[in-house]
Amino acid sequence: MQQLALTPSFLGVKIDMGEKNLYTRCMNNKKTIGDLMHAHGLKKTPIRTGMLELFMAHDFALSASDIVAKMTAGHDKVTIYRALNSFEEHGILHRASEDGHGIKYAMCSSHCPDEPHTDKHAHFVCDVCHQTYCLEDVEVPEVEVSNEFSVSRANYTLCGICKKCKN
Amino acid sequence: MQQLALTPSFLGVKIDMGEKNLYTRCMNNKKTIGDLMHAHGLKKTPIRTGMLELFMAHDFALSASDIVAKMTAGHDKVTIYRALNSFEEHGILHRASEDGHGIKYAMCSSHCPDEPHTDKHAHFVCDVCHQTYCLEDVEVPEVEVSNEFSVSRANYTLCGICKKCKN
DNA sequence: CAATAAATGCAACATAGTTGCGTTTGTTTA
């Protein structure tokens, strides 16, 4: 079970190997990165291998441009985008936040503070019409978070089909 | 207290006046749109008045391009963006979702489905370094939502300062 | 090694949002 397939010498990608536990994400059922791709009917190419190694070597989420920047061997961003889409379609990567179709604004209520703020209610984004509704009566629930993080705002967004698009 | 300042004849903006209750958002403390802007030290200009009328006439959030499209008198998008920023700074509008600095991806765990999915855990986005962390052990809390909406996914994002940036 | 489908690279494009700068306009105050 040689796990050395993971040695990130590839492509000149510099990877800090400090956080071993990240490996468990894909290694804990005896899968190498290559096995993982093959299991999904994807080809094991240098770029895609390098990308997945990058993901395993970081404890935070990466954007397309993060990856373009970290891969030294000047690859085309189109390739990166297509690989990310493919990984997402196969459930190898998940997106760590809804992208949204641009920023949307809504009217504040009279008890809002006179400064930029996130409101205390949840929002709903329709997958069909992409409209965003303020759910004024749905409070954002609170959660317990490790005190490594100082939380100042919370955002709760539901997705699905809106009242208009259900018909 | 003539509220006719609200008649949205302005700029040829077409507004459906069906939903009176939306007016309460800024009218319930005897403020007209003009008063609202003046109270914040903003000038009452035709464009900004038209924009706020648009917001009051819709029960969903609007993007900059929504507004550009709905204002018939071809205004520059830069003006719209600057007005939105200004309204947000003054707590007149709030954004209905974090924009995020592009989509971020993270590795799925082994029990994720082999298809696109939103994960069941919360995420944390740092205001300083903009890094996104998966809070694998923080479950997204469930909420009760009006059955006008069919909810298929939920997104819970916390914002603040991350462990690295606290130092 | 040959066949095939997946992956890549390039060019061109689309959308969202920003910055600088000169001009116009709303509000205040004399």
Added chain:
DNA sequence: TAAACAAACGCAACTATGTTGCATTTATTG
């Protein structure tokens, strides 16, 4: 009511993010 001033506007140019079409290359299978 005219001048003064800051806020708001419009234009041009620019950055960032993401997409599409098409020709070429490469990984896998047999």
